[in-house]
Amino acid sequence: MNYYHNVLYNNMGIWDSVKNAATATRTAATNASSSAMSAARHATASVSDSTNKERLANAAICTKASDHICNTMGKIPAPGDDMYTVKNMTVNGRSLPIRIITPAGLRRGMEYRQQNNQAIRNALISKGIKPAVGNQSAMDQYNQDMDLLGKTKDEIRLAVFQANATHGGRKSHRHTRRRSRKPKGKATSKRSRGSKSRGKRKGSRKRK
Numbered sequence: 001m002n003y004y005h006n007v008l009y010n011n012m013g014i015w016d017s018v019k020n021a022a023t024a025t026r027t028a029a030t031n032a033s034s035s036a037m038s039a040a041r042h043a044t045a046s047v048s049d050s051t052n053k054e055r056l057a058n059a060a061i062c063t064k065a066s067d068h069i070c071n072t073m074g075k076i077p078a079p080g081d082d083m084y085t086v087k088n089m090t091v092n093g094r095s096l097p098i099r100i101i102t103p104a105g106l107r108r109g110m111e112y113r114q115q116n117n118q119a120i121r122n123a124l125i126s127k128g129i130k131p132a133v134g135n136q137s138a139m140d141q142y143n144q145d146m147d148l149l150g151k152t153k154d155e156i157r158l159a160v161f162q163a164n165a166t167h168g169g170r171k172s173h174r175h176t177r178r179r180s181r182k183p184k185g186k187a188t189s190k191r192s193r194g195s196k197s198r199g200k201r202k203g204s205r206k207r208k
Contacts, residue, residue: 054114058083061108083110087159091123091152100159120152 066077083105087098096119099112121128124145131138 051114051118054111058110058112061110065108081105083108084112085163089152089155091120091148092125094123096120096123098156098159100156100163103164106164116156117149117153120149124149 065080069075069077081104082102084099084101087100088095089098090096098116098119101110101112105112126138126142126145128145128149129142131142133139
């Protein structure tokens with residue numbers, strides 16, 4: 001009996017070792033995949049410039065305006081309206097120059113959102129890049145940075161709204177029902193709702 005018990009115990013021990021090894025293999029594969037994805041995110045963030053497209057679009061707007069002034073109006077382009085104002089915001093102890101669009105810039109379709117976001121991300125400890133799953137301390141810092149990024153974006157949106165808010169309010173448009181004017185010299189009778197007289201006169205007798 002002890003022999004079979006020992007054999008069964010040994011087999012269970014081998015099976016547990018196999019399961020533990022398989023679990024360790026899956027965990028290592030998950031961590032490796034997560035680390036690879038994190039490295040890819042870091043490489044993408046360091047190589048690509050998310051603000052480049054926005055800068056080019058703004059420059060194209062200014063170039064088109066300068067071309068119109070020079071070739072159509074026959075004048076030398078001179079500095080005109082301010083497209084944005086600078087608001088200094090403190091993020092992680094760093095003072096960042098944030099661009100707040102002006103009404104003139106808003107009318108011309110200028111954009112500074114990506115440039116502001118990139119400036120904030122550069123001030124974050126995690127740089128806004130999601131780390132590997134296994135690195136819990138880095139993940140906690142990333143989540144903390146994302147909360148700070150969201151709050152800072154809300155502050156910028158409020159500043160943009162205040163800089164471009166319209167004054168005076170809107171006129172209320174109340175739809176009033178127009179009553180038809182009565183023609184002069186003619187008396188009109190108004191039939192009450194619900195009373196339908198189909199060929200019957202009030203007080204008429206029924207035929208026998």
